[in-house]
Amino acid sequence: NMKPIAFHKGMGVCWFGTGILILVSGLRFNIDWISDAAMFLVVCPGVFLVWANVEYERIMALLSRVCILSFVIYLIPSMLMIPIEDQQYAGLFCNVNGTALYLIVVFACLLVETLRPQIKKWMLSVYLILLGICFALIFYTNSRTGQMAAILCFLAVGGICFVRDRKQWGKQVLIRLALVLAAVGVMLPLTVYLFQGGNLIGQALFSAAA
Numbered sequence: 001n002m003k004p005i006a007f008h009k010g011m012g013v014c015w016f017g018t019g020i021l022i023l024v025s026g027l028r029f030n031i032d033w034i035s036d037a038a039m040f041l042v043v044c045p046g047v048f049l050v051w052a053n054v055e056y057e058r059i060m061a062l063l064s065r066v067c068i069l070s071f072v073i074y075l076i077p078s079m080l081m082i083p084i085e086d087q088q089y090a091g092l093f094c095n096v097n098g099t100a101l102y103l104i105v106v107f108a109c110l111l112v113e114t115l116r117p118q119i120k121k122w123m124l125s126v127y128l129i130l131l132g133i134c135f136a137l138i139f140y141t142n143s144r145t146g147q148m149a150a151i152l153c154f155l156a157v158g159g160i161c162f163v164r165d166r167k168q169w170g171k172q173v174l175i176r177l178a179l180v181l182a183a184v185g186v187m188l189p190l191t192v193y194l195f196q197g198g199n200l201i202g203q204a205l206f207s208a209a210a
Contacts, residue, residue, distance in 0.1 A: 015040065015044075015045075019041040022040060023037035027094075028092060064112060064113060071134065074091075078091050078195070078198075080199065080202030080205070081199070083195050084140050088141060090141070100145065100149075103150075104150060107131065108157070110131040111131065111180065113127050114127045117172070124179075131180060137191065154180070158177045161173050162177075
């Protein structure tokens with residue numbers, strides 16, 4: 001008789017941290033390591049969630065926040081090592097379409113989290129900044145499919161939230177959508193300078209280490 005198991009936060013952080021480290025290392029050094037990262041980040045957590053009998057809403061919230069956390073970790077080596085070029089930004093994936101695909105998933109998660117009715121103001125501010133950077137990176141990939149997908153995602157998620165909550169929270173949805181557009185407008189040019197500055201810091205660190 002298999003009894004449901006409980007989630008341990010500390011061990012969970014270590015587990016996902018290890019998986020993300022392997023993923024970043026695989027993207028940077030050896031693409032074969034990504035299969036190992038998939039075991040840490042997808043297969044084993046999926047087995048755990050089924051075994052623990054976790055509710056569907058909790059699973060989606062967990063996956064969404066893990067995706068956002070992966071983006072935060074993704075930004076660090078990207079800023080230090082890969083500045084945004086004039087033509088097409090491929091990032092750690094070394095492929096424009098692959099980068100756009102990943103960023104679209106992150107953009108969707110950030111958009112959903114940003115439009116949640118009950119969210120702390122400081123978390124909303126963090127999500128808006130990350131969302132603006134994410135859209136900026138999608139824009140700088142010059143992937144037309146990625147750009148179109150981001151716009152459609154914004155319209156679809158925003159429209160669904162407004163229609164669903166128009167009686168109770170309609171005005172707040174419009175305010176949040178306006179904040180999203182403002183964040184995109186601010187971070188679109190600013191992201192280039194963040195990546196250029198991060199690259200200078202990265203070069204200084206590597207030079208000091210050498």
